[in-house]
Amino acid sequence: MAEQEKEAALPSKENFSEWYNDILQKGEIMDVRYPVKGLYVWYPFGFNLRRNVYDLIRQLLDENHQETMFPLLIPENEFMKEAEHIKGFEDEVYWVTHGGMSPLDVKLALRPTSETAIYPMYKLWVRSHADLPLRLYQIVNTFRYETKHTRPLIRLREITSFKEAHTVHATWDDAAAQVDEAIRLYTEFYRKLAIPVLASKRPDWDKFPGADYTIATDALMPDGRTLQVGTAHHLGDNFAKTFDIQYEDAEGEQVYAHQTCYGISERSVAALISIHGDDKGLMMPPEVAPVQVAIIPIIFKKAEDVLQACEKVKEELEAAGIRVKLDASDNRPGAKYYKWEMKGVPVRLELGPRDLKKNAAMLVRRDTGEKQQVPLDNIKEEVLSLFSAIQDNLYKTAEQGLEKRIIKCESVPEIKKNLASGIAKVFWCGDKECGLKLEDEVGAGILGIPSSEDKCQGKCVVCDGDADTMVYVARTY
Amino acid sequence: MAEQEKEAALPSKENFSEWYNDILQKGEIMDVRYPVKGLYVWYPFGFNLRRNVYDLIRQLLDENHQETMFPLLIPENEFMKEAEHIKGFEDEVYWVTHGGMSPLDVKLALRPTSETAIYPMYKLWVRSHADLPLRLYQIVNTFRYETKHTRPLIRLREITSFKEAHTVHATWDDAAAQVDEAIRLYTEFYRKLAIPVLASKRPDWDKFPGADYTIATDALMPDGRTLQVGTAHHLGDNFAKTFDIQYEDAEGEQVYAHQTCYGISERSVAALISIHGDDKGLMMPPEVAPVQVAIIPIIFKKAEDVLQACEKVKEELEAAGIRVKLDASDNRPGAKYYKWEMKGVPVRLELGPRDLKKNAAMLVRRDTGEKQQVPLDNIKEEVLSLFSAIQDNLYKTAEQGLEKRIIKCESVPEIKKNLASGIAKVFWCGDKECGLKLEDEVGAGILGIPSSEDKCQGKCVVCDGDADTMVYVARTY
The missing domain is CATH 3.30.930.10 (Bira Bifunctional Protein; Domain 2)
Known part of the structure; x- marks a missing residue:
């Protein structure tokens, strides 16, 4: 379209x-x-x-x-x-x-x-x-x-x-x-x-x-x-x-x-x-990606051989339940890379005459951009193991991004400063009036008391009264 | 419930x-x-x-x-x-x-x-x-x-x-x-x-x-x-x-x-x-039945053996992608039969101590009521082959029921008579006025011209003019 x-x-x-x-x-x-x-x-x-x-x-x-x-x-x-x-x-x-x-x-x-x-x-x-x-x-x-x-x-x-x-x-x-x-x-x-x-x-x-x-x-x-x-x-x-x-x-x-x-x-x-996602487009976890592998034939002269090999790889991966797209369109490889990166396809598989000679293919990760040549005889296992590595890496990256943006804060100005990039974690006495005042002063919402957190002692960031729990404060959608 | x-x-x-x-x-x-x-x-x-x-x-x-x-x-x-x-x-x-x-x-x-x-x-x-x-x-x-x-x-x-x-x-x-x-x-x-x-x-x-x-x-x-x-x-x-x-x-x-x-x-x-469906309840084609096999343990004394065997059969069938319900409730077998017949389960599998001794189970078809004892070693194949027999039989039965209720008719009274049980097939000249008059007189609708039918020659049942096609007439929902 x-x-x-x-x-x-x-x-x-x-x-x-x-x-x-x-x-x-x-x-x-x-x-x-x-x-x-x-x-x-x-x-x-x-x-x-x-x-x-x-x-x-x-x-x-x-x-x-x-x-x-x-x-x-x-x-x-x-x-x-x-x-x-x-x-x-x-x-x-x-x-x-x-x-x-x-x-x-x-x-x-x-x-x-x-x-x-x-x-x-x-x-x-x-x-x-x-x-x-x-x-x-x-x-x-x-x-x-x-x-x-x-x-x-x-x-x-x-x-x-x-x-x-x-x-x-x-x-x-x-x-x-x-x-x-x-x-x-x-x-x-x-x-x-x-x-x-x-x-x-x-x-x-x-x-x-x-x-x-x-x-x-x-x-x-x-x-x-x-x-x-x-x-x-x-x-x-x-x-x-x-x-x-x-x-x-x-x-x-x-x-x-x-x-x-x-x-x-x-x-x-x-x-x-x-x-x-990133500046190149979507980035899909393999588990839910509509297309999990995009096969790009690298065609010079001996197109038939390469296309046949691509077709064969496609069939083998599909037999293992993998969602594959073989892009045999007339577009140049660069345009194809752009397109499938935009669509977030986790793994790109490039196959050209030189790969074919070695009975191999090039796998390219969407998340890290890393390339590796792998033997065709083992292609299904290689792809599945990449999926698992990508899934892990996406989660780890997101988790690190989350953790480093949760900041313990002890004052309203500190909260306001940190809310620009993430979540503030503060002591709150549990009193509604304090809560509403806090929300009003920082221009953000109290998400609430973390579900899996030990009790801890501190002073309410608003009234300085005793508080036995911290809460998340964040700008919310 | x-x-x-x-x-x-x-x-x-x-x-x-x-x-x-x-x-x-x-x-x-x-x-x-x-x-x-x-x-x-x-x-x-x-x-x-x-x-x-x-x-x-x-x-x-x-x-x-x-x-x-x-x-x-x-x-x-x-x-x-x-x-x-x-x-x-x-x-x-x-x-x-x-x-x-x-x-x-x-x-x-x-x-x-x-x-x-x-x-x-x-x-x-x-x-x-x-x-x-x-x-x-x-x-x-x-x-x-x-x-x-x-x-x-x-x-x-x-x-x-x-x-x-x-x-x-x-x-x-x-x-x-x-x-x-x-x-x-x-x-x-x-x-x-x-x-x-x-x-x-x-x-x-x-x-x-x-x-x-x-x-x-x-x-x-x-x-x-x-x-x-x-x-x-x-x-x-x-x-x-x-x-x-x-x-x-x-x-x-x-x-x-x-x-x-x-x-x-x-x-x-x-x-x-x-x-x-029939007077006993639903009857599901295996392909879409929510439960494809209901396993009914026939329990007297040695309940454990029988239940274990039922459990094993269940696992084996489920491993083949079959949707199984093991009914280990306290109800009597008769009540269980009644329930699963009502739900239209295509195959009932009964397994009691005597079956177990023979390393066999009884399979009962929902469509025909036929029973057959089959070896447990072969249970998956037996069940799958029953599914296919049931699917064929349901279709055949429905097809025969349909064919014998499509009646060629040559007059309005004949049409009216046959509409009580099914569909009339009549010559119609294609003229709208004739069509509406026909619908009015027989108190039913013209479904239309069959999609896959050869041309044929006859006289319009309304105006007696030339007609080169037959149409279905039926009471419709």
Whole structure:
């Protein structure tokens, strides 16, 4: 599609916002030209990446969740049942008011999230303690009427790929354990995308509307802002009471159930693109790359031999389940390198007459640029071992980038200084007033208390009172 | 979930409508209790079937199509561009008029189908003949404000699983060839679901709004009505002119492109359930069955041995990619048989102490009820060969059922008589007036001219004029 548009170079990643918008188009991830604000189109290449990413999350969840699907449209009366919940969403809900030419009797909300669509059914499905735990998920489109600046994959009016899980448990503690399990699953998921995430318990004023508490995972973006890329909510029995979800316990008593929900969206793809990409384009972790190996025949005279050898390598790699593209187009090798680098293909395989004479091929890593000649007889093993090295290197690089940008700070000016490049870690007494004051003074948000951190003693950066925990502070998307 | 509800027997399939509603609930396909008319909930088991069915269609399309995703919301001005198209849909469109508390500047339609969402982008994507053919598809939810009687999987207000392909070609003939290819793909897809379909060219008054012509595939339901389970539309250059989709041909001229679109919905699942099921419940073609083998341990005293052997069989089958459920619950074998028959599991494997002594297991076919004892050493091959026999038998049975219910008729009374059980095949002169009169008199629809049929000579059943083709007439869903 319109090759000529893609020849211009990317802006440097130092200008992150510009680079991001540009790479979505040049890397053929999203087209931003759809004629409604906040709605975007997945290019086939981008959607292929999305498929691989969501296959991963399905794989992880399928071990003890089941996939399902609930309607998009929620009748106003159900949607309005949970007071906190509706307060949190009412400004953002799209309303369907007409079918054909006629006004509807009951207005229908486009789900901003599906609690109020799912829980009336859970009331019917949950009867006895033997039905618990119930763990379902769906991958659906959800809608938010965002008034802030929208941004592809990050802040959308149609979230096209919302994976939301909804679980039901006998006790509050079971639900709490499920929240921890969700965060573990999400961390593992992001590990496969080579993205290190920080898990932290959101302050009370930033939890999910209707929840007892929220734990979120954040990724650190190149511009020093954090992107919330996963949330898990302990719903207590709040929704169970609203939607009358009760079960009969072992003693025959009717008891309110306890619930959790947790979600991931296409922000996972945004983080992947942003964290790994460079000035040459996308850089894909092999596990999810739509094309894992691009074979470039280096052709002078004896084209047939070389093309045949390339074809043979392609077949051999494909037989091992590797996603391969043989670029036999008329473009010059340099143009091909440019193209497949832009697309983030982890390994380029060059094969010319001289390689063929040695029964070898040249493998080039997208992440480091390193080249090595390897024997064709061993090509599958060599490629797979490179994949694993690349995956490790991407994660390690991202992890180092994250670690060095988390700075312990002891004063407001120090926080402000460090927020330019990353995350501040500070003592906070836990008091809401101090928290809000801190957010206001540094112009950033408290992400929350790190999930896996030992207690420690210090003085609140705001009031100088005793604090027994540190929190992350960051500029957030 | 609520086991007790499922113990009551199904109504006989002779009362098809009752049987259908009941099996959706008892077989845990769809829950019809969602509080909005025409919207239903996929049970996890039903969604698992849906996943397998849609994986099949993805597999078929991925050979030369690419998957993508466009927004749900279409701005009114784009939606209103193609006059015929909007006429066909305006009574059925849901409109979003409010975001949060505020009215929107431009009303947004929930896509009833995506031509008007996709083609403004195709205008940007198609530049030169080298970009053609372009073949994309998406699997999305679409919406129709149905005023007729709604029915799960068949007539919905939210079609949850609309697979729509949209292709662009250089010439009218290329597009026509793509329509034929789509029908070939759909026939192959339904072959894998063991469903024979009839392809026919819809009469002009029944084509897709905005198309040159429509070819559809229909399945014959147990009550003698046909269900349209796939359509392919030749759009000519109608939409290309409306949305200005032009390409530069080899001579450097700007030329309007030619387009097709073709769709399949969860009606594919409705047909599968309806055609194969029986009075005992669902009957799944092995290829898409969520559970392909249910292992039932027959336990008296030496339970451990038997359970271990069952576990071993399960592992061996799973290693071969077979979807297995080992039912080690406390229920009696009879209750287990009932349950897994209801769920349509193609093969039941019984294993008790006597079988174990012979190093054998009993395999029971869901379709014929036949039992055979087979050696455990060969279990994988035995099961796979049964799958293939079952798949063939389901198709053969359905095909015979279809063929014997297509009756050539020579008069209106004869047509009316035969429509009770199936499809009438009659001569029609092709004149619209005759066609509409025929539909009116027999209280049924002309499906259209069979796609793969030789010309033949006869007299129009309405006007007695010359007719060189026969058409299908049927009561339709």
